[in-house]
Amino acid sequence: MLVSDVKKDGAHYFGPYPNVYAAEETVHFLQKVYPLRRCNGYQGRPCLYANMGQCLGACFREVPESEYADQIKHIQSFLNGDTKNVTKQLETRMNEASEQLEFERAADLRDQLKFIKTTVEKQKIISNDGTPRDLINFYMDKGWLSVQVFFIRQSRLMKREKRVFAIVDDAGEELTSFILQFYNRKNAILPKEILVPKEVNRDAIADVLGVSVKTPQRGEKKALMDLAEKNAKIELEENSA
Numbered sequence: 001m002l003v004s005d006v007k008k009d010g011a012h013y014f015g016p017y018p019n020v021y022a023a024e025e026t027v028h029f030l031q032k033v034y035p036l037r038r039c040n041g042y043q044g045r046p047c048l049y050a051n052m053g054q055c056l057g058a059c060f061r062e063v064p065e066s067e068y069a070d071q072i073k074h075i076q077s078f079l080n081g082d083t084k085n086v087t088k089q090l091e092t093r094m095n096e097a098s099e100q101l102e103f104e105r106a107a108d109l110r111d112q113l114k115f116i117k118t119t120v121e122k123q124k125i126i127s128n129d130g131t132p133r134d135l136i137n138f139y140m141d142k143g144w145l146s147v148q149v150f151f152i153r154q155s156r157l158m159k160r161e162k163r164v165f166a167i168v169d170d171a172g173e174e175l176t177s178f179i180l181q182f183y184n185r186k187n188a189i190l191p192k193e194i195l196v197p198k199e200v201n202r203d204a205i206a207d208v209l210g211v212s213v214k215t216p217q218r219g220e221k222k223a224l225m226d227l228a229e230k231n232a233k234i235e236l237e238e239n240s241a
Contacts, residue, residue, distance in 0.1 A: 012076060025115040033086060034074045037063070081156065083116055090116075130155050133193040135221070136179060137228035139236055140171045146236035147178060148228040151191075157224075162232070164239050172199035179205055195221055197229075 049055035
C-alpha cells in the first residue's frame with residue numbers, strides 16, 4: 001500500500017521514494033514475485049490473481065501463517081535494499097526472453113529493473129547498524145537560523161526537511177527549542193537516536209523525548225553533520241538572495 005503520511009499504527013513504513021510511478025510499479029512487481037492475498041478470502045475457487053500467480057490462494061485453500069510470514073520477510077528484505085537475488089532473476093529472464101526473440105517481454109523486464117533501481121537501489125547506504133536516527137544541524141547568520149533535518153532509516157538517508165526562521169536567543173537555545181517542538185508535532189515519529197551539534201542541550205532533549213541524543217566527533221556521522229550544516233548554509237543564502 002502506498003501512503004503519503006506515516007502514522008503510529010504499528011505498521012512498517014518504507015520510503016519516501018523518488019516518484020510515485022516508480023513506487024507503484026515496484027509494488028506491482030512485488031505482488032508478482034512475492035504475492036500475498038489479493039482477493040476477499042475463501043470463495044471455493046481460485047480468483048483471477050491466483051490463476052495469474054499473484055495471490056497466495058486464500059480464495060480456495062487454507063494458507064499457513066508461516067507462508068505469509070516468509071513472503072513478508074522477503075518483501076521487507078527487498079524494500080530494505082536487498083535486491084540482489086530479485087534483480088539477478090530478472091536479468092536472467094530478460095536475457096532468456098531476448099534469446100527467444102520475445103522482445104516485448106524483454107523490454108517489460110528491462111523496465112521493471114529500471115523501476116527497482118529508481119525506487120530502492122538509489123537510496124544510498126550511509127550506515128551499517130540499521131538504527132533509526134535523525135540528524136539535525138544548523139547555520140546561523142545575521143539573526144537567522146537555518147536548520148536541516150536528515151531522516152536515516154534502514155541505513156539510508158530517506159528524507160530531509162528544512163526550516164529557516166529569525167531568532168532572538170543564542171543558536172543553541174533556539175535549536176534546542178526547535179527540536180523539542182519538532183517532535184511534538186502530530187504524527188511525529190521518534191527515532192532511536194538523534195544526532196545534534198554541540199551547541200544544543202543534549203540532556204534536556206534526551207530527558208523530554210526519552211531517546212539517545214549524541215554529538216558525533218568523527219567518522220561518517222560527523223561527515224553527515226557537516227553536510228547538513230553546509231546544506232543549511234546554502235538554504236539560508238538562497239533565502240537571503
